[in-house]
Amino acid sequence: MDLTEEQIERYSRNIILTEVGGKGQKKLAEAKVFLIGAGGLGSPIGYYLAAAGVGKLGLIDSDHVELNNLQRQIAHKSEDVGRPKVESAKDTFEALNPEVEIVAYNERLSSENMMDLIKDYDMVVDGSDNFPTRYLANDASVLSNKPLFTGAVLRFDGQAMTVIPRKTPCYRCLFEQPPPPGFVPSCEQAGIMGVLPGLIGLVQATEVIKYILGVGTLLTGSLLVVNALDMSFRKVKVPRNEKCPVCGENPTVTELIDYEEFCGVRRPNERRSASSGS
Secondary structure, three states, X not given: OOOOHHHHHHOXXXXXXXXXXXXXXXXXXXXXXXXXXXXXXXXXXHHHHHHHOOOEEEEEOOOEOOHHHHHOOOOOOHHHOOOEHHHHHHHHHHHHOOOOEEEEEOOOOOOOOHHHHHOOOOEEEEOOOOHHHHHHHHHHHHHHOOOEEEEEEEXXXXXXXXXXXXXXXXHHHHOOOOOOOOXXXXXXXXXXXXXXXXXXXXXXXXXXXXXXXOOOOOOOOEEEEEEOOOOEEEEEEOOOOOOOOOOOOOOOOOOOOOHHHHOOOOOOOOOOOOOOOO
């Protein structure tokens, strides 16, 4: 594809970078990204991927906009309260860049629909706020051999990591099992500094763009840990775990499982699904 005059003007600050140029901008336009969550992390991730000119952005979330979301979820406005988050975010991203194809999935992500949803995308970005979805995203990424860009936030702390299946450690190499139920409070219980999801979400978006362009050094084999109170950034090395249940030498997880039961957040006889809200 050749860039139009309007595209050259829109992306001119990208194109003049020697690491990007016209060829790099075309790579962005051809990329297909599946984004989990349209909340605190998903808002800045989607916003900047749309601004960068990513060609197709799949967006899944089953939640509706609430007033308390607006302190951090920049894809939504006061008048969007009550609307499905994916519809509000879709309008925001399309208003920013109508060239990007936004596909909104107003549904819950689960082990039953995950593989079918991501099959037409090149990579997965996890902007969820819960352990079942985090493990679901990791396992689906590894099993489908699609790169994963994951992040998490709580109170004043955040973290981010990039996974290239079969080549780098995955999320389960670092956290093979989820913490016991109730051990880690939710943002609703513990609170969250409003700007923190923006900070971590932009790290994730940056990683996606670098991966598409094939430039720089990715957060593979390391976990970026951020504390906003003292503004500290540190990388923790994450080794590949040969005994990892999903990407190790003899994996025991060869298909998606019941992640809410795995994380201990519901009884075995309850409906099988994992929330994608954030």
